[in-house]
Every structure is written in structure tokens, then in C-alpha cells.
Amino acid sequence: MSYVFGETRAVDRVDLRVGAGEVFGLLGPNGAGKTTVIRCMTTLLPVPSGKVTVFGHDAAKEAMAVRRLLGYVPQQLSADGGLTGRENVTLFARVFDVSRKERAARVQQALEAVDLLESADRLAKTYSGGMVRRLELAQALVSAPRLLMLDEPTIGLDPIARTSVWEHIDAVRRATGMTVLVTTHYMDEADQYCDRVALMHRGRIRALGTPGELKADLRERRADDSEPTLEDVFRDVAGSGLGDEGGDFRSVRSTRRTATRVG
Numbered sequence: 001m002s003y004v005f006g007e008t009r010a011v012d013r014v015d016l017r018v019g020a021g022e023v024f025g026l027l028g029p030n031g032a033g034k035t036t037v038i039r040c041m042t043t044l045l046p047v048p049s050g051k052v053t054v055f056g057h058d059a060a061k062e063a064m065a066v067r068r069l070l071g072y073v074p075q076q077l078s079a080d081g082g083l084t085g086r087e088n089v090t091l092f093a094r095v096f097d098v099s100r101k102e103r104a105a106r107v108q109q110a111l112e113a114v115d116l117l118e119s120a121d122r123l124a125k126t127y128s129g130g131m132v133r134r135l136e137l138a139q140a141l142v143s144a145p146r147l148l149m150l151d152e153p154t155i156g157l158d159p160i161a162r163t164s165v166w167e168h169i170d171a172v173r174r175a176t177g178m179t180v181l182v183t184t185h186y187m188d189e190a191d192q193y194c195d196r197v198a199l200m201h202r203g204r205i206r207a208l209g210t211p212g213e214l215k216a217d218l219r220e221r222r223a224d225d226s227e228p229t230l231e232d233v234f235r236d237v238a239g240s241g242l243g244d245e246g247g248d249f250r251s252v253r254s255t256r257r258t259a260t261r262v263g
């Protein structure tokens with residue numbers, strides 16, 4: 001698929017296949033085109049050229065069928081600080097048409113899956129950044145999606161909260177067999193938690209494989225004994241490191257201080 005905004009070729013002939021049950025990481029710096037790919041898959045953006053199918057459903061022709069299979073945690077805050085955790089998740093259960101009979105139990109399950117039962121009846125604005133992110137995860141899980149899409153799920157979190165978010169994603173994936181598509185610019189997290197990754201740069205996919213394959217490939221090409229990281233692989237295929245791109249993206253990113261924004 002491709003996507004053009006005015007003069008900007010945001011997504012340039014990206015051809016991707018995510019296997020059922022895998023955790024797939026779409027990696028790249030700000031502006032690489034990751035969010036645009038995700039938005040096309042969620043049917044939020046129409047696909048102007050190319051084709052997106054989700055479990056056999058064409059996103060252009062069967063948007064509703066596609067949406068029913070998806071859970072989506074956007075980059076922007078999706079929880080309401082003035083509601084309790086439970087109320088936030090219940091709201092999503094209603095929007096996603098979880099039947100009235102099942103609703104309370106499904107909300108309970110989703111909160112339990114992210115370890116928020118104890119805090120479920122507190123206002124979300126009293127939550128820490130990591131708890132807010134887990135709440136957003138529960139919101140996306142309440143409809144029991146077959147494909148969970150997360151756009152920068154750990155941005156702005158401290159290392160302990162980041163690990164916790166990933167461990168919860170991993171546990172739910174193991175329990176349900178759902179497929180996970182995640183965007184991130186944290187190469188170390190992708191290396192640790194993703195089965196396969198695609199490295200995206202300026203709208204195009206520059207490398208695709210398991211983190212182990214990509215690193216082994218670079219080691220061979222370099223023909224030396226050093227252990228490359230995924231960041232080295234990115235630097236090799238994109239000609240620059242993630243941190244070199246676009247100057248101020250780290251500062252822009254750090255503004256996603258979830259805890260304070262909820263308040």
C-alpha cells in the first residue's frame with residue numbers, strides 16, 4: 001500500500017504480512033510512516049492505493065467486519081480522567097457492542113488482565129502513567145480482538161512501567177492467541193518482545209525479519225566479531241540512527257506524560 005499527504009509520500013509501497021498469533025513490530029523514527037500504516041489498517045484512513053486485508057476482510061469494502069476484529073490503542077490519550085478505570089472500560093465495551101449480558105464480566109476480565117482490579121473504582125486521573133497505559137490496554141481488550149494494534153505503547157513511561165506494559169501484552173497474547181501489531185522507536189524493546197520486525201524509514205520498509213536474523217545478517221556483512229544491536233541494523237539500512245532523525249522528536253515524544261495529561 002501507499003499513502004500520500006499532499007507532497008509527502010508517507011507510506012511508499014509497503015508490502016507487509018503479519019502472521020496470526022505473532023507479535024509484529026513496526027519500527028522507525030518519527031515520520032517514518034508507522035502511524036499511517038496503522039490508521040489504514042484500522043480503516044480510519046481510506047487506502048488510496050493498494051490493499052489492506054485483515055483476516056481475509058478487505059478494509060476498503062468490509063470496514064465494519066475489519067473493525068470488529070480489532071483492538072486499537074492510539075498514540076493519543078484514549079482514557080477519560082474524570083471517569084473511573086471501570087467506567088472507562090465499560091464505555092469501550094458499549095461502543096464495541098459487547099452484549100449487555102456479558103458486559104460486566106468482560107470489563108472485569110479486561111481489568112484483571114492488566115492488573116487494575118484494585119484501582120478499578122478510582123478516577124483515572126489519579127493513576128500513574130503506566131496504569132493509564134494499562135487501562136488503555138484494557139479498553140482495547142474488552143471487545144476480545146483478534147488483532148491488537150498499539151501505537152507507541154510505552155512512550156513516556158519509566159523503564160519499570162514499560163516492562164509491565166509489555167509483560168501484560170505478552171500474557172494476554174499467550175492466553176488468547178491474539179495477533180499483536182505494535183509501533184515503536186525503542187529498538188531494545190522490539191528486540192526483546194517482538195517475534196518479527198519491519199524497519200521503516202521515510203515511508204519504506206528497509207528490513208524485515210526476526211530481530212535475531214537481522215542482527216546475524218549485519219554481523220555477517222560486517223564480517224567482524226562485534227555483536228550488533230537492532231539500532232545498528234537500523235543505522236546500517238537507513239544510513240542514520242534513530243536519534244539522528246528530525247532533531248527534536250525526543251522532546252516532542254516526552255510530552256506524552258500520560259499521568260499529567262489525564263488530569
Ligand SMILES: Nc1ncnc2c1ncn2[C@@H]1O[C@H](COP(=O)(O)OP(=O)(O)OP(=O)(O)O)[C@@H](O)[C@H]1O
Pocket residue numbers: 005006008009010011028029030031032033034035036037
Ligand atoms: N494528516 C496529515 N497531513 C499531512 N501530512 C501528514 C499527516 N499525517 C502524517 N503526515 C506526514 O506523513 C509522514 C508519516 O507520518 P506518520 O505519522 O505515519 O509517521 P510515524 O512513523 O508514525 O511517526 P510518529 O511516531 O510521529 O507518528 C510524516 O512526514 C508526517 O508529517
